[in-house]
Amino acid sequence: xxxxxxxxxxxxxxxxxxxxxxxxxxxxxxxxxxxxxxxxxxxxxxxxxxxxxxxxxxxxxxxxxxxxxxxxxxxxxxxxxxxxxxxxxxxxxxxxxxxxxxxxxxxxxxxxxxxxxxxxxxxxxxxxxxxxxxxxxxxxxxxxxx
Amino acid sequence: xxxxxxxxxxxxxxxxxxxxxxxxxxxxxxxxxxxxxxxxxxxxxxxxxxxxxxxxxxxxxxxxxxxxxxxxxxxxxxxxxxxxxxxxxxxxxxxxxxxxxxxxxxxxxxxxxxxxxxxxxxxxxxxxxxxxxxxxxxxxxxxxxxxxxxxxxxxxxxxxxxxxxxxxxxxxxxxxxxxxxxxxxxxxxxxxxxxxxxxxxxxxxxxxxxxxxxxxxxxxxxxxxxxxxxxxxxxxxxxxxxxxxxxxxxxxxxxxxxxxxxxxxxxxxxxxxxxxxxxxxxxxxxxxxxxxxxxxxxxxxxxxxxxxxxxxxxx
Numbered sequence: 001x002x003x004x005x006x007x008x009x010x011x012x013x014x015x016x017x018x019x020x021x022x023x024x025x026x027x028x029x030x031x032x033x034x035x036x037x038x039x040x041x042x043x044x045x046x047x048x049x050x051x052x053x054x055x056x057x058x059x060x061x062x063x064x065x066x067x068x069x070x071x072x073x074x075x076x077x078x079x080x081x082x083x084x085x086x087x088x089x090x091x092x093x094x095x096x097x098x099x100x101x102x103x104x105x106x107x108x109x110x111x112x113x114x115x116x117x118x119x120x121x122x123x124x125x126x127x128x129x130x131x132x133x134x135x136x137x138x139x140x141x142x143x144x145x146x
Numbered sequence: 147x148x149x150x151x152x153x154x155x156x157x158x159x160x161x162x163x164x165x166x167x168x169x170x171x172x173x174x175x176x177x178x179x180x181x182x183x184x185x186x187x188x189x190x191x192x193x194x195x196x197x198x199x200x201x202x203x204x205x206x207x208x209x210x211x212x213x214x215x216x217x218x219x220x221x222x223x224x225x226x227x228x229x230x231x232x233x234x235x236x237x238x239x240x241x242x243x244x245x246x247x248x249x250x251x252x253x254x255x256x257x258x259x260x261x262x263x264x265x266x267x268x269x270x271x272x273x274x275x276x277x278x279x280x281x282x283x284x285x286x287x288x289x290x291x292x293x294x295x296x297x298x299x300x301x302x303x304x305x306x307x308x309x310x311x312x313x314x315x316x317x318x319x320x321x322x323x324x325x326x327x328x329x330x331x332x333x334x335x336x337x338x339x340x341x342x343x344x345x346x347x348x349x350x351x352x353x354x355x356x357x358x359x360x361x362x363x364x365x366x367x368x369x370x371x372x373x374x375x376x377x378x379x380x381x382x383x384x385x386x387x388x389x390x391x392x393x394x395x396x397x398x399x400x401x402x403x404x405x406x407x408x409x410x411x412x413x414x415x416x417x418x419x420x421x422x423x424x425x426x427x428x429x430x431x432x433x434x435x436x437x438x439x440x441x442x443x444x445x446x447x448x449x450x451x452x453x454x455x456x457x458x459x460x461x
Binding site: 053054057061074075081084085087088089090091092093094095096097098099100101102103104107108109139140142144145 | 326329330334335336337338339340341342367374375387388391392394395398420423424427428431432439440443444445447448449450451452453
């Protein structure tokens with residue numbers, strides 16, 4: 001289990017952020033000096049619908065303990081309809097992961113606009129706290145991908 | 147046999163120049179898919195013809211001429227899907243629907259302790275199994291494939307002609323989603339333990355992919371050596387989970403629930419439970435429209451947090 005110097009568990013959290021809203025929201029959180037855990041690793045994607053279900057699974061295979069996907073609010077997609085597809089896809093995928101026995105708190109979708117720096121920080125803090133509670137995720141780990 | 151007569155008639159009328167059906171298998175009583183250009187008397191159709199033939203049409207319709215294809219009700223839904231997705235050239239197929247009373251799983255007969263099978267004869271609702279050690283009778287209903295016990299329906303779709311549909315019999319005894327619901331009611335640990343015990347049996351033979359009417363991409367992620375996923379993992383016993391998660395997601399919204407994946411699995415993994423989970427969710431969240439659920443959306447779809455909001459043992 002990855003630990004910090006104080007012997008505390010440090011999870012790996014992957015956040016896929018849409019370029020137009022949530023990534024800008026993260027920027028705003030940063031420039032507003034709102035703290036969120038350094039365990040959250042942001043991957044910028046052009047649109048939340050760029051996130052193939054394999055990306056989420058590959059993150060878990062490579063040892064992520066939680067994966068969060070953040071995109072524009074439905075109706076506000078830069079490409080008009082991308083996040084509507086994301087919404088269906090991720091609902092079904094997360095339902096399947098839960099069905100396979102992956103705790104449902106380990107996956108999340110949030111809609112965060114470029115103006116919602118505070119929401120970004122709050123969401124990440126909340127998500128990281130959940131993952132700290134749950135501990136390490138070994139269930140989808142794949143040694144071939146490490 | 148009425149099927150042979152019909153086949154000969156259709157071929158002599160020029161409706162087709164070859165036939166895709168089943169022939170006697172190596173064991174004498176079993177059957178296997180086969181292409182016939184002559185000798186139509188050797189076309190076999192009985193309760194042991196479990197295989198779905200529609201996937202063969204992808205290659206078969208690339209050739210010249212028209213092929214007469216025998217289709218059970220569940221296979222006809224597969225052909226409809228392949229046609230919709232332009233995987234087959236429908237005009238090169240003459241689809242002949244054949245009646246179905248549920249198909250017999252030879253493994254289930256073996257599981258009853260009956261060894262040395264030579265022949266299986268069908269008389270109404272009982273089977274007479276001729277073995278090296280004498281004859282035994284088995285109730286037909288006991289040895290049907292699992293997929294037949296939760297059949298979607300005996301209606302043919304999109305066939306050019308349906309042969310004696312009145313001979314089809316409803317074999318459904320289980321609620322289609324009973325297996326999914328039973329699993330959903332367990333806690334995550336029990337579900338994980340179940341899937342781990344099942345999916346770790348996977349030998350990555352890719353039979354489920356190769357037989358699936360929905361899994362017909364020309365290029366497949368699981369054939370790509372740089373995906374790291376193209377062959378069996380040798381490091382751990384539970385690394386084929388991604389294969390099955392991705393494969394079920396790829397057919398999500400398009401699966402016709404023909405049950406072939408579970409039927410062909412040499413390790414008897416209940417793969418239909420993955421596909422049915424998606425079908426169940428789609429029905430619940432998006433209704434059962436004709437269009438593939440992931441190709442469309444509405445502005446007031448459920449949020450992904452519906453998964454999050456469901457408590458333990460949601461149904």
